[in-house]
Amino acid sequence: MWTWLHKFASPPHAYRLLGRLAPWFGWSSLALILLATWWGLVKAPMDYQQKDAFRILYVHAPSAWMSMFTYVVMAVAAGIGLVWRIKLAHAAAAAAAPIGASFTFLALATGSIWGKPMWGTWWVWDARLTSELILLFLYLGYMALRSSFDDPQRADRASAVLAIVGVINVPIIHYSVEWWSTLHQPASVTKLDKPSIAIAMLIPLFIMIAGFQLYFGWAICRRLRGEILRRERNATWLKEIS
Amino acid sequence: MRRAAVSAAAWLVFQRDLTLAWRRWDEVAQPLIFYVVVTTLFPLATTPDLNELSKISGGVVWVAALLSSLLALESLFRSDVEDGTMEQWVLSGQPLGWLVLAKVACHWVLTGLPLVLVAPIVGTALGLPFNAWGTLVLSLLLGTATLSILGGIGAALTVGVRRGSVLLSLLVLPLAMPLLIFGARAVSMAMDGDSPAGPLQLLAAIFFLVLSLGPLAVSAAIRISVEN
Numbered sequence: 001m002w003t004w005l006h007k008f009a010s011p012p013h014a015y016r017l018l019g020r021l022a023p024w025f026g027w028s029s030l031a032l033i034l035l036a037t038w039w040g041l042v043k044a045p046m047d048y049q050q051k052d053a054f055r056i057l058y059v060h061a062p063s064a065w066m067s068m069f070t071y072v073v074m075a076v077a078a079g080i081g082l083v084w085r086i087k088l089a090h091a092a093a094a095a096a097a098p099i100g101a102s103f104t105f106l107a108l109a110t111g112s113i114w115g116k117p118m119w120g121t122w123w124v125w126d127a128r129l130t131s132e133l134i135l136l137f138l139y140l141g142y143m144a145l146r147s148s149f150d151d152p153q154r155a156d157r158a159s160a161v162l163a164i165v166g167v168i169n170v171p172i173i174h175y176s177v178e179w180w181s182t183l184h185q186p187a188s189v190t191k192l193d194k195p196s197i198a199i200a201m202l203i204p205l206f207i208m209i210a211g212f213q214l215y216f217g218w219a220i221c222r223r224l225r226g227e228i229l230r231r232e233r234n235a236t237w238l239k240e241i242s
Numbered sequence: 243m244r245r246a247a248v249s250a251a252a253w254l255v256f257q258r259d260l261t262l263a264w265r266r267w268d269e270v271a272q273p274l275i276f277y278v279v280v281t282t283l284f285p286l287a288t289t290p291d292l293n294e295l296s297k298i299s300g301g302v303v304w305v306a307a308l309l310s311s312l313l314a315l316e317s318l319f320r321s322d323v324e325d326g327t328m329e330q331w332v333l334s335g336q337p338l339g340w341l342v343l344a345k346v347a348c349h350w351v352l353t354g355l356p357l358v359l360v361a362p363i364v365g366t367a368l369g370l371p372f373n374a375w376g377t378l379v380l381s382l383l384l385g386t387a388t389l390s391i392l393g394g395i396g397a398a399l400t401v402g403v404r405r406g407s408v409l410l411s412l413l414v415l416p417l418a419m420p421l422l423i424f425g426a427r428a429v430s431m432a433m434d435g436d437s438p439a440g441p442l443q444l445l446a447a448i449f450f451l452v453l454s455l456g457p458l459a460v461s462a463a464i465r466i467s468v469e470n
Contacts, residue, residue: 148406157469161395162399
């Protein structure tokens with residue numbers, strides 16, 4: 001009954017499936033990102049306080065969201081690989097890490113660029129920025145641990161433990177603006193009230209987040225295929241199709 | 243043959259580590275000396291004025307304690323994994339979490355506790371006022387204990403890796419940053435005369451969280467490192 005699910009753990013099947021899915025993710029993400037860029041830069045109204053400078057929100061907020069999302073995906077994949085010993089799950093975690101690190105770096109960089117005109121400073125050591133920086137270090141540590149082992153199985157399992165231990169940081173980042181008084185703006189959307197941002201500004205934000213999520217889908221398809229190629233380079237099935 | 247109680251096994255582990263450390267006490271003293279040397283670097287690098295130094299004294303003592311603990315952690319599991327003792331522990335049928343907790347506890351007594359006891363002295367050398375001594379000692383007690391367990395996770399993951407000490411620091415420091423934030427904050431609040439209860443309670447909460455879940459992670463990491 002569960003064969004359809006078990007097939008996903010098979011590298012040749014996953015390789016084929018990911019190859020077929022990637023263009024769908026890629027083109028749809030490109031379309032949505034372009035739409036959201038136009039909408040956010042041109043059509044959305046100016047902010048009464050920040051004027052046009054707030055528009056960097058449309059890159060900053062989705063990257064920050066994706067940085068946390070990717071870490072959770074990585075930790076869950078690592079956990080599945082650790083518990084059920086599915087090598088493909090470990091490969092997915094390995095594939096996700098650089099994507100997440102890039103999103104984190106993008107969030108920090110765009111936040112810093114936004115902060116200079118708005119807050120008057122490139123950086124402030126408040127709870128949210130510090131915990132996002134810690135997230136970047138966690139990603140880098142994960143990738144460093146992975147690359148320090150010759151034995152791929154030990155690399156997989158050791159980095160899985162690290163990813164799971166580090167997942168505690170993600171709720172800290174999210175709730176940091178609630179628990180501490182910080183310079184960073186509190187949550188406008190992911191809370192139980194109605195959003196404290198105008199609908200006309202919110203819609204392009206949602207479209208951009210959807211675009212980034214689809215981009216993540218495309219990127220993970222491509223990178224996971226590459227991971228499979230690297231791990232299965234001596235396998236017969238690969239020799240047969242290449 | 244009756245299997246021994248886990249408390250007896252844990253106590254044996256603790257005693258064994260103490261005995262081994264007693265034979266190599268110079269290895270135990272090195273992190274402590276490093277600690278004192280690092281705290282000395284700061285007045286040389288910034289200013290000899292004690293009034294100005296006192297503002298950063300709590301933070302400097304904390305950072306130095308963090309770095310010295312990390313140095314000491316690299317050898318926590320190395321010799322036991324290399325000579326096969328760890329494999330025997332994994333196979334022994336005793337709960338591995340308790341055995342590693344005993345090992346980490348002994349390591350803390352040998353490396354963390356001396357740092358805590360010397361902290362008021364190096365703090366005073368940096369201009370730390372007397373009214374902050376109690377908070378400094380209490381925050382460092384909780385902090386070094388938590389760090390021993392967190393570092394145990396990192397040490398178990400990186401045992402046998404070449405240049406493992408740098409990687410260990412890279413892995414453990416991001417996890418230890420909240421400790422540093424709250425610990426240094428507690429000391430600076432005490433210096434200003436405010437009650438440091440808030441950060442100290444958070445430190446205690448983190449300590450209990452790490453104490454309860456840490457040994458699970460350490461034993462999982464040990465099993466992974468020993469498997470091959």
